[in-house]
Amino acid sequence: MRYVPHTKEEIKAMLEAVGLRNVDELFSDIPTEALLKRHLQVEGGWDEEQLRAYFRKAASSIPDANSAVYFLGGGVYDHYVPSAVDKIIALPEFYTAYTPYQAEISQGTLQAMFEYQSLICELTGMEVANGSLYDGASAVAEAVLMAMRINGKRRVLVSECVHPDIIEVLRTYQLGQDFEILTLPQKEGVTDLSELEDLSNVSCLVMQNPNYYGFLENMNQASELIHKAGGLFVAAVDPLSLGVLKSPHEYGADVVVGEGQSLGNHMSYGGPHFGFFATKMDYIRYMPGRMAGQTVDVDGRVGYVLTLQTREQHIRREKATSNITSNHWLMALASAVYLSLMGGSLPELGQTILNRSTYLAQKLASVGYPLWQRQYFFKEFPIKARDAEAVQEALADSGYYVGPVIDEHTLLVAVTEKRTKEHMDKLIELMEGLR
Amino acid sequence: MRYVPHTKEEIKAMLEAVGLRNVDELFSDIPTEALLKRHLQVEGGWDEEQLRAYFRKAASSIPDANSAVYFLGGGVYDHYVPSAVDKIIALPEFYTAYTPYQAEISQGTLQAMFEYQSLICELTGMEVANGSLYDGASAVAEAVLMAMRINGKRRVLVSECVHPDIIEVLRTYQLGQDFEILTLPQKEGVTDLSELEDLSNVSCLVMQNPNYYGFLENMNQASELIHKAGGLFVAAVDPLSLGVLKSPHEYGADVVVGEGQSLGNHMSYGGPHFGFFATKMDYIRYMPGRMAGQTVDVDGRVGYVLTLQTREQHIRREKATSNITSNHWLMALASAVYLSLMGGSLPELGQTILNRSTYLAQKLASVGYPLWQRQYFFKEFPIKARDAEAVQEALADSGYYVGPVIDEHTLLVAVTEKRTKEHMDKLIELMEGLR
């Protein structure tokens, strides 16, 4: 049988050693009423060729980024993944290991985690980072919970321009906590910072930059505002934008989180990706998640261990900073490899994305799809269309994909460094034809 | 620039260290007349996304075994390759190493080579094997050259039923050597062993089993015959058949060679595959190619080295047993992994291939495509058709491929363990419709 190496003779010998007559007796501690009296009705027992045929049939009929042209955005993007990234995270010693509990035989994971943390710190300008969380949305929720742990206040301000998934996840996490969420309204595509009245007992303000629409927020003003009110500034950012956009450190963010997919991870129909989490040294003991730290071994050699484990659930149980244990390390490792390969090119990358997306936005406007709002943007932007869904469907029939659809008359268009002039000109032509 | 890590400052510093003013001076030893005065006219300088687009465009428009159904044979077959095989030969320490000249840091390659040799010996029943040659056809040529080195005779008998590529390669190698090739005619699809008259000074007899047509030869009789004449028996075999077919040892072969593709290697439009080469201990010093041997290190620990290197070109130069140096080790490694995974299943594999191919041959005969000759076969068989090429083309339009075409009225049909009843029934239906 697949993956079970035992021969019949061995099974017999092992049962004898245990003092049992048959395998049924291995389950004699399960009450008869709870025992399954039949086989599971699960189709299977397939060989590898059957598996390949089954999965290939499905895969080959989906317009993926290799057969279609994606201008899709909304938090997940068709970015360039260097070939070396995939090869490295497929190394068996990386992907078949568990969490590095035995540090002496896990230095590969631990050093890479230390390096990942360092890279995230350099990118965001923050002082410390953890070893990853599940995704960008849950990272925001964890950031908010941390802010409340830090300052004990129970009101949270969230811009309505952050990704709806973030707001929704935050509201879900709120079910278990006693705090209030106040939203800052959107005005002309960006957060309206003018309507804040009662800023008492505000733990933190959550802003996203570029925001859900791809528009750039006034992060300086937001930061000033919340700091005046005595709260923490939580910034959710696209890490790939930080080669050109102001770093969170520059506008005084206290916690920087975000979705890491753009850093060398595939789209994977939405997951697995990872969330990154960086903050100030002062808050390190309030942080959720794993962290690697440098130390020495008994011979004085430099090595790495999981550190500050006393924050974590397996030590602190109900008093832990979070319940997280398995995070999304392999995806964070991919980003560490990505940043090692492309880190020096991030300014160039940011610039070309700006250049491409600006080109497309201007051209689309010229053929009748103006920007929904006149704001500065990075990588993606919302356009107006008479019937957004109809446009999306019609383009899909030509193998071109835009979206997601924001409302009946608005849809997002994202332009990564994989989209060439040729792709864009074709899209423009197709869309012009749809008017 | 891609793959060159030097910064401008470094280049300057390095030139200075060498005492040169510019890079042109690095090439001052090349006569001006021989210097290229322009850039190479080679299109390129592409990034990875351009490379992907370029190669994907070509790959996606070819009917490969994942999008089409292959009944193609003639020496290369659409066999099942277990997923683990591909993952293992892609391990960087295996595929980015050179020939194991520094044994102490090449034990991975060397032990695997020792194991590969052992597996080939077990499979063929022979005593020794080398670490691979280029392919089956060149392996036959090397076997013939070895036979002549051993017994000094200069006439070589070759059945006309061996693969035409083998005969052709042998004739090419003959250009450099002083020997005579005598062919044994084909009769009813197998070698006619009755017409041998002058067997004087015959160095060896080359037979293939299953032969080019897929038919089974009378290897016992051939072996007896050549041995009576004092020559060596060179058997070219399909290693995958040896789970069920008589082993070369059983019919007394002196040299066993063959194409190893069927053992875990992809078709790759014909290469790279590998040739295996096994013989008797008596002939080990006459063998071409690399070989790993077991030994111990200074601490008495078991280890492996390249052995009998004194046969080889880098030591013996013009007196070497062959000029071969780089062989096809990685492909042979794939076969070692394959045999480790599937070795115990070879009898079952042989049986199912027999069962499938017999089923198809009978059904095709029943719809008007009889066997070209009534002989026993393994895996592939020749059928008669009014217009073989027309049949091939018509099937190709439905995504079904048979062949190669042997002559206007005959084509080969191969049935591997990847061809299901469903595939075969569809082929039968299509072919019936073509009559």
Added chain:
Amino acid sequence: MLKELHKMGRRGPQVPVSGLEDRPISEILPKEFLREEPLSMPELSEVEVVRHFVNLSNLNYGVDNGFYPLGSCTMKYNPKINEEVAAWFQDIHPALPENRVQPLLELLYTLQQDLLEITGMDAITLQPAAGAHGELTSLLMAKAYFKDHGLLEKDTVIIPDSAHGTNPASATMAGFKVVTVKSDEEGLVDLEQLKALVNDHTAVFMLTNPNTLGKFEKNILGIAQLIHGVGGLMYCDGANLNGMLGWARPGDMGFDFVHLNLHKTFSTPHGGGGPGSGPVAVKKALEPFLPKPVLVKAEDEDGDGSYHWDYDRPRSIGKVRSNFGNILVALKALAYIKSLGGAGLREVGTMAVLNANYMRVAMEDTLPTAYPGLCKHEYVATAEEVKKRYGVKAQDIAKRLLDKGFHAPTMYFPLIVKEALMIEPTETETKENLDAFVQAIKEIVEEAATNPDVVLSAPHDTPVRRLDEVKANKELKVRW
């Protein structure tokens, strides 16, 4: 270290070309949006990056290197075919219109149906990213359920003292009070104490079954009755499902919800710390509260199905993460399930339990099981006696095992066992490997008696030797 390989101006792969003319960034964005602080990234060539990480990988130990009996982690073999087929889906965007991804949705729906059959439950979400995330999701659903039923007094979660730390941590995050119930002398929930603890405040009883001692909670039916009797919910931490796979189902023994760890029972690799996947399967009563969207199948008049992400779930707790779940992990699990089928899954359960019991018995003389008798997928040995006699602790034994080429068992867990070594062999290990491990344990205990220093100072043959965790915590060097 990466940073030390840095050289300003060096580059890895090129940024893909656009075909557009370059425009200076100042023409595109006002300065106020632009970075002024220099960006300090290591600048490296591709070969240096590859070597760095290849060599790092060789300092690691994975399932592909050897035996990994890390208790409660179910470190079984990760089949290569699963990696191969899942990768075919890696370049799909989650915002693709539903009508373009039907074949993928069908795969995910099939996985859902298979997991429901495996657990004996009625409805499921693939959304949670990991086991702990599944726990949190479940407890938030419980919260919503009680609120929906107007049972606002339901504020307490009861958790055995042998439970994973995630259980109380998740309960806290979900806003419940945590009450601990002790284990009895058999290593099972102390029924008497449980009865005393259960009352109208009891919201959820979180039970890992088989538990972390590897024991099947044989009183499970009675426990369920007790909890249900006060209107509480029975939650199954499914981390240990491998110990009863194909033999018994949470849904048949009174559990109302359960999370699965696809990266344990269903062989998806753990990746050195994730990504996992923690689907939650529930009974009908909890279905309305599942996170949205829920993947549903609609059948047309011809019986043909189409698949939809259902967002119209008014009582849903909402999303617990962005998008739909760890899809590639889910596909690997589906490949695993399809490679086994019903009979194969049961054989997995059988052999996981046989392997554990075989080792347990073989080790009994050397390191006795804390709670003797039949176990399921794992058991917990205690080094208490060895420590008393020779001063050699569980950790020392664990470290010495590294020298002998094994990964160590889980140490010092569960907390109720002194000098605990929690051993889970999984079904993919050969008898020879089990024998070799038992032999290694015997040798170490022998060493403890005759030459304790070699054990106390272990490991000796690892890339680094024993590391100073106190220094790491004190000096907190967590970045370059």
Added chain:
Amino acid sequence: MLKELHKMGRRGPQVPVSGLEDRPISEILPKEFLREEPLSMPELSEVEVVRHFVNLSNLNYGVDNGFYPLGSCTMKYNPKINEEVAAWFQDIHPALPENRVQPLLELLYTLQQDLLEITGMDAITLQPAAGAHGELTSLLMAKAYFKDHGLLEKDTVIIPDSAHGTNPASATMAGFKVVTVKSDEEGLVDLEQLKALVNDHTAVFMLTNPNTLGKFEKNILGIAQLIHGVGGLMYCDGANLNGMLGWARPGDMGFDFVHLNLHKTFSTPHGGGGPGSGPVAVKKALEPFLPKPVLVKAEDEDGDGSYHWDYDRPRSIGKVRSNFGNILVALKALAYIKSLGGAGLREVGTMAVLNANYMRVAMEDTLPTAYPGLCKHEYVATAEEVKKRYGVKAQDIAKRLLDKGFHAPTMYFPLIVKEALMIEPTETETKENLDAFVQAIKEIVEEAATNPDVVLSAPHDTPVRRLDEVKANKELKVRW
């Protein structure tokens, strides 16, 4: 060892199912064809096989582990993208009708055209499987060429004493007599001796240029004139093409044919011993003799091309192997060429030569170059002085380098240099790596002076230590 993991009845992956009823083999084939001897294969589970080979791989050292200055082997970085894109072509059968594989043939034709431009030649075959195979192919073509011209006296191949061993071995296989020409004090072909050796019997002069000392044969034009003067052919062993890539072309300096090593100059990985690929490019005069089939392009009236395997080559030497060549290797080389383009290829040549010269100069004080002065892609240092002084040989230095994390240079080659260490850094190495290697050499020579035992008994930190080759040769244990 694999065999020791064997357990009768254990199985790896399943044989794919057929959907047919099983038939006993005796119903299909008569007994005379069937195996009677038992087949003794190791029977293993998939996890054991994977672990075995993963752990073996970790005993190896590849370019992805570190610096690999193995002279004449051009161990440059193997870009991962090349592996990725070539794999897309792995499941194509060579008997597919030509009209179904036009896009692939176009790629191969493009590679041919690019290699012709790179070498300055007129026609090419991709068929040879390796460098030595390319040599043999070339010499058989020469044989056919002379026969075709009725020049039967052409029976001798002249080869410098610094040449790779494959040159004379290939000449012998092609049925030529071999005559050796010495190197002069500059490490170049001794012109005077060459003149004395050249006569009407001279068929081919096989010259490696740049040669194995890393020297460009500056008299190449005169040599070509000399050989052509007697009707002989100039053959270029292109193993060292990296040393003049983009700067000079064999076709522009009088060579009539050249083989390329795609696994050297064009970055395709060596795989621990192949597969390589050894295309042969020729001048017009030799084109008729190329192995068949030859890949040709036919242009229709619209200028659209179609590609064909041309078998109608009456003067061809015939096939040198089955099928068309090592296609996947060729595609990796094409990806490499396309990633670089003309300017990039020239930069490769430049930096390969700069790296070699930089190291040469840096090492001069420690291990002097056998033939001083400008080199191309490699140079040969001699440990003769170190041996005389301290008794430490080139091999000892090589083995000690392994301890310091480097692969060793090629040892004891070319044969004309005593205690030779042949060093080829390639262009993909950083200056830091070169400096570190030079530093290591310095340390070793220092050790040789102060503590020679540590060098003589090296390596110390490798998976095994120095191995007994004599025993291996004597006892000949070459299988289990």
